[in-house]
Amino acid sequence: DGGITQSPKYLFRKEGQNVTLSCEQNLNHDAMYWYRQDPGQGLRLIYYSQIVNDFQKGDIAEGYSVSREKKESFPLTVTSAQKNPTAFYLCASSIGLNNPQHFGDGTRLSIL
Amino acid sequence: GNSVTQMEGPVTLSEEAFLTINCTYTATGYPSLFWYVQYPGEGLQLLLKATKADDKGSNKGFEATYRKETTSFHLEKGSVQVSDSAVYFCALSVYSGGGADGLTFGKGTHLIIQP
Numbered sequence: 001d002g003g004i005t006q007s008p009k010y011l012f013r014k015e016g017q018n019v020t021l022s023c024e025q026n027l028n029h030d031a032m033y034w035y036r037q038d039p040g041q042g043l044r045l046i047y048y049s050q051i052v053n054d055f056q057k058g059d060i061a062e063g064y065s066v067s068r069e070k071k072e073s074f075p076l077t078v079t080s081a082q083k084n085p086t087a088f089y090l091c092a093s094s095i096g097l098n099n100p101q102h103f104g105d106g107t108r109l110s111i112l
Numbered sequence: 113g114n115s116v117t118q119m120e121g122p123v124t125l126s127e128e129a130f131l132t133i134n135c136t137y138t139a140t141g142y143p144s145l146f147w148y149v150q151y152p153g154e155g156l157q158l159l160l161k162a163t164k165a166d167d168k169g170s171n172k173g174f175e176a177t178y179r180k181e182t183t184s185f186h187l188e189k190g191s192v193q194v195s196d197s198a199v200y201f202c203a204l205s206v207y208s209g210g211g212a213d214g215l216t217f218g219k220g221t222h223l224i225i226q227p
Contacts, residue, residue: 006155033214042116042201042217043156058214090155100146101215103155 002027006091006104013078013085014112021076021107023091030096032074036060037088037106046089049074050096078109086111114139118202118218125192126226133187133221135176135202143204145169145178145185146215150199159187159200197225 004025013019025032031050035043045058049068063082068074074093078085088108092101118135125131137143144163148156160169165180174189185202202218 004155035214035217040219042219043215044217045214048214092156100158100161103148103157105153105155 004091004093004102004104006089006107008107009105011107011109012112013109016080018077018079019085019109021078021089021091021109023074023076023104024072025074025091025093025102026072027093027102028071029093029102030071031094031099032068033092033094033101034058034064034066034074034076035090035092037090043090046076085109114143114204114206114216116202116204116216116218118200118221121199121220121222122224123221124224124226127194128191129225131187131189131192131196131223133200133202133223135185135187135218137183137185137202137204139183139204139206139216141206143206145176146203146205147174147176147185147187148201148203148217150201150220152198156201192223192225194225194227197223199223 007022033048034046037043044060047066049055065077090106091104094101116137146161147159149159150156160171162169162178168177176185176187199220199222201220203215
């Protein structure tokens with residue numbers, strides 16, 4: 001079955017450490033996205049990528065970095081510069097412009 | 113800029129009641145509109161969509177009509193079930209000419225259906 005796989009489901013980070021969240025899709029979608037979800041708030045866009053080797057900042061990119069070396073993969077690194085990283089992170093993909101986005105099951109990141 | 117406003121929750125209803133969750137938007141250009149549903153501990157699932165004015169999206173008994181004159185996309189269902197308990201997000205996307213921008217989401221409405 002086609003879909004989006006995020007791993008791990010739960011992730012713990014010590015203060016000052018970088019951590020990378022994985023997102024893989026086998027839907028052959030060109031566009032991929034990372035969102036952050038906090039309690040009582042909607043989703044906020046961190047980064048998105050339209051095509052391999054290209055990505056753009058979203059609304060809250062500070063303290064995060066991404067890469068898009070393969071069409072199937074769009075990993076997100078939460079750096080030590082992100083002062084409040086505890087959140088639920090969701091990855092999504094879409095065929096292209098203005099098309100519905102398909103979401104993974106998310107990764108919950110917590111600070112030890 | 114783009115924004116989505118939806119009614120605050122939680123919304124608590126009895127089984128078989130009629131459901132309306134209000135959603136209004138502001139957007140530059142002509143947005144596509146979506147409703148997503150999130151069950152506990154999971155990602156979002158697309159529930160329905162509409163891409164132009166007067167379109168009606170429908171799925172699993174839920175409906176929403178794209179109203180350009182009132183900039184609204186209210187979600188309705190005639191008879192809710194306990195299994196409909198979830199968080200519902202209204203969202204929009206606008207083709208800016210620069211590419212596939214991300215979705216703009218409302219804050220979500222937590223729906224609780226009691227037996």
